[in-house]
């Protein structure tokens with residue numbers, strides 16, 4: 001069960017500098033939402049200080065209510081047709097070379113918000129030539145056409161988090177399911193022209209190491225090559241308790257194992273989140289791909 005005291009490797013110093021102030025100002029002035037704030041991400045100071053944030057589109061209210069997530073849930077307002085443009089302005093103002101765009105679930109929309117997602121990708125690319133775009137999406141309730149709408153906008157990285165092991169899905173994300181998440185990842189991995197496919201898992205929710213490894217096998221079998229593994233942290237007492245704080249050396253072991261299994265780019269650590277240092281993970285993926293191509297050409 002969750003201990004009263006955080007272990008030393010979970011404590012962080014929070015410092016705010018000029019980068020933080022700039023990001024904060026842009027988010028407020030452009031009336032945007034970030035998953036950094038809404039999900040109470042422990043990396044917010046580090047990421048915002050370095051001038052980056054992960055935009056959360058389709059509003060700030062999610063139609064689902066997962067046991068691990070602090071994003072507000074309920075009935076969301078109408079979609080905002082100008083949101084893509086504002087996200088693009090923020091990316092330009094921040095001078096981003098790689099952007100991560102995520103969203104709430106919009107199960108109230110026929111397309112799950114895929115069209116606005118696609119428009120946001122297009123607007124960002126138009127405003128920031130050369131930028132690479134990573135999307136972290138819902139499962140669109142398994143709708144092929146919604147996923148296709150998004151992929152036609154040609155993000156560089158398609159990410160969808162499996163979040164936890166098969167055994168804990170119903171408890172942790174009751175309105176999603178393991179098979180549907182694997183479906184989204186597999187479909188993205190089959191998309192032509194290619195897109196890099198990424199997923200993430202939280203640990204410390206009561207899963208076993210064998211269940212984690214089974215999940216990694218399933219991700220690999222469904223085309224995932226980029227992986228993040230991080231510690232689940234409880235946003236409030238209304239959320240799932242932390243079952244265990246996984247020590248850093250165990251995260252290192254998972255990373256080593258994941259690479260041996262065949263993942264090309266892996267980030268694993270207590271504070272790793274899907275979008276944490278996403279640009280670095282993408283660069284690692286590209287380097288690995290190029291390295292492989294050179295090797296195979298010989």
Ligand code: SF4
Pocket residue numbers: 035036037041042043044045047048052053054273274275276277
């Ligand atoms: S890890 Fe991602 S969600 Fe967390 S602060 Fe950084 S960019 Fe935001």
